[in-house]
């Protein structure tokens with residue numbers, strides 16, 4: 001039985017009957033978002049990822065704000081919310097992967113000179129110091145080297161004949177990691193991996209398309225955009241506005257409280273009925289701002305790489321906004337598709353409807369769990 005509590009109380013659902021005992025083969029993906037925490041438990045069976053349970057709980061009520069609102073909570077409060085979530089979703093697995101917000105990390109693409117007397121790791125560490133805004137001793141870095149055939153000629157060599165390689169550089173502050181480690185251990189779980197949320201979202205959202213696509217995670221406080229080619233992230237950007245800004249705008253323009261504004265956003269969305277014109281006109285400028293930023297990330301990528309991005313995938317809870325696809329097609333003038341985060345998992349047929357309707361906020365949690373199964 002799935003149970004869906006009214007979102008006015010807490011957004012939470014679980015599949016209590018589907019549970020296994022949470023064997024060693026079961027893994028958890030844990031996404032601590034700014035407005036809600038999500039968990040997904042998967043098990044591997046004959047190379048297939050079986051959905052065992054999943055659940056989501058809004059964080060607002062733990063910080064005395066409304067559902068759908070972003071909130072900055074103490075670690076104790078986050079642990080309390082997660083305990084409720086794990087209990088309600090009847091989670092049994094221990095092996096956990098947790099996501100790190102894009103905002104708490106640093107991702108950049110750099111061209112670094114190839115030095116004959118140094119190995120790749122030394123070269124990258126050396127250059128990383130110039131780009132990472134905090135002392136290198138305080139971060140954990142990781143990188144991915146672009147295949148040579150994908151780099152445009154101008155980036156391979158400078159006018160003095162010096163050779164360059166192109167690297168996607170990732171850094172996470174050690175303090176951020178220790179915070180997440182502490183939270184996971186207080187829950188009695190085993191932290192196996194952590195990953196910046198954009199990488200997880202990409203894993204559940206897109207395949208290995210042979211031409212670049214953009215993937216947009218429309219969250220509560222931020223909208224993250226990633227350009228992905230052959231299944232791998234090529235660039236990423238975080239727009240500092242998300243779906244809660246639509247609610248805040250409705251609340252202040254119409255003089256209604258956040259709860260009422262949130263209901264209006266979810267029920268009416270970008271309706272084209274004449275009686276909804278005012279509501280839509282309040283939300284549109286914010287969406288225009290967000291989509292103009294997305295468009296410039298795409299244009300920038302196209303210009304630098306001489307490749308066109310013709311397809312945009314949208315995911316995240318904010319993507320549930322009615323009419324968002326039409327709005328984004330109009331604004332971006334490319335094909336736009338809502339992702340199906342549970343696509344790479346197997347679940348009972350009766351769940352198909354609810355997962356398609358509400359599953360968009362699980363793309364990060366599923367991507368994390370899928371990685372653990374690999």
Ligand SMILES: Nc1ncnc2c1ncn2[C@@H]1O[C@H](COP(=O)(O)OP(=O)(O)OP(=O)(O)O)[C@@H](O)[C@H]1O
Pocket residue numbers: 032033034035036037068069218219220221222223242243244247262265266267269316317318319320321322360361
């Ligand atoms: N049916 C709906 N229509 C419109 N918006 C919705 C709907 N359902 C949820 N949302 C919005 O989605 C947002 C939550 O999405 P999500 O769970 O992806 O955010 P988050 O991960 O907590 O945030 P962030 O990624 O920014 O930290 C909220 O702002 C909520 O109002």
Ligand SMILES: [Mg+2]
Pocket residue numbers: 033034219220316364
């Ligand atoms: Mg999120």
